[in-house]
Amino acid sequence: MQHYQVAGLSFSLIEEGQISKTEHFGYLESGSDKRVDDTIIFNACSISKFLTALLVMKLVEQGYFHLDEDVNNKLLSWKVPENHYTKVKKVTLRNLLCHQSGIKDPPASFSELQPMQAYPTMGEILNGQSSFCHMPIAVSYEPEREFHYSDAGFCIIQQLIEDVTGKPFSLVMDEFIFTPLNMKNSVFAPKLHDTEQYALACGHHRNGEVVPGKYPFYPYQAACGLWTTSKDLANVVLELMHALKGVSKIGICASHVNDLIQPQGCKEWTGLGVFLDGSQQEIKISSLGWGIGFQCMIVAYPYKEKGFVIMTNTDLGIHQMKGIIGEIYNAFMV
Incomplete structure (x- = not known):
């Protein structure tokens, strides 16, 4: 951590279908004496997409919508603009x-x-x-022909969830994911004046300096609004593993979870809200979070019941596997 100038770090290791180790190191803010512990929550950034995907699969099972129907059938307050691309495929x-x-x-x-x-x-x-998006969101190429990583796509998912449930996205996540998994240290994008209710880690640049404003919030929760701990995220990974065996705390069937970790569309390395490597019983899933002042990663082998979650409150400016996250991952998972 000293070598990489990482202020604070937390990781959880999953072995044989249970959390075998959770460790915390460093401080929630450079120069402070407040150490990282079980209550300190980190910005999970795009790992939010993994939880959003799991929530979608639960709502599909509940009959709120279907994976392969035109989202405009259920969107109420906003619609995907129709154009010549959507006439070919929805x-x-x-x-x-x-x-x-x-x-x-x-x-x-x-x-x-x-x-x-x-x-x-x-x-x-x-x-x-x-100011977050200066152009209206629209389809710009034929669906399922190309891969383009998209926060806008998850904004549409968030709007769809709110339209079909009639509830704010964060409350739906609380009801279907956080509460049944006992994720007491997880919250979506707390507003600035509410930060005293939570023990938030401050974001840091790679030179060790605290980022302006300390806490980078993103107002599009489904894409990257999650603040949480490594242990809470490890419990989500365990839920996926257990659900594949037909034992789910959130009440989701094995077939829907299996769909989440299968190759999709034109890219064999893309699942639903996660990325894939390998196949069948050797499949490895990953979800990476990288934002202002934070980097984190989930890697798991669902059928081997082995996994790893690491969160840091420092953006090193390099890919996770090229810094401290990669070093720790290699020590435990390779």
């Missing part, structure tokens, strides 16, 4: 979850919330009426 939850919906994020979009900046509505973001 935008579905499946192709949104695997980043193959035909939607490409506009340049310089989806930044963090600035201090004292008001939260935009999801409609404002999708309509290009906020």
Whole structure:
């Protein structure tokens, strides 16, 4: 940590279908005496997409919507604009979850919330009426023909979940994921004036300096709004493993979880909200989070019941596997 100038770090190791180790190191803020412990929550960034995918599969099982139907059938407050691409193939939850919906994020979009900046509505973001996205979101190539990693796609998923349930996204996540998995140290994008309710780690640049505003919040929760601990995330990984064997705390069947970790569309390495390597019983899933002041990673072998979650409050500016996360991963998982 000293070598990489990492301020704080937490990891959890899963072996034989249970958490075998959880360790915490360093501080929630450089120069402070507050050490990282079980209560300190980190910004999980795009690992949020993994939890969103699991929530979608649960809602599919509940009959709220179907993976392969046109999302415009259920969207109420916003619709995917129709054009010649959507006439060929519709935008579905499946192709949104695997980043193959035909939607490409506009340049310089989806930044963090600035201090004292008001939260935009999801409609404002999708309509290009906020500083987070200056252009209306639309399909720009034929769905399922190309892969383009897309925060906008998960904004559409969030809007769909809110439209079909009639509840804020964070409350739906609480009801179907956080509460049954006893994730007491997980929350989606707390507002700035609520930070005293939570023990948040501060984000740091690779030179060790605290990022401006300390806490980078993103107003599009389904894509990257999650704040949590390595242990809470490890419990989500365990839920996936156990559900594959027909033992689920959130009440999701093995077939829906299996769909989540199968290759999708035009890329064999893309699942639903996760990325894949290997196949069948050797399949490895991963989810990476990388944002202002934070880096984290989940890697798991669902059928081997082995996994690893690591969270840091420092952005090293290099891929996770090329820094301290990669070193620790190699020590435990290779």
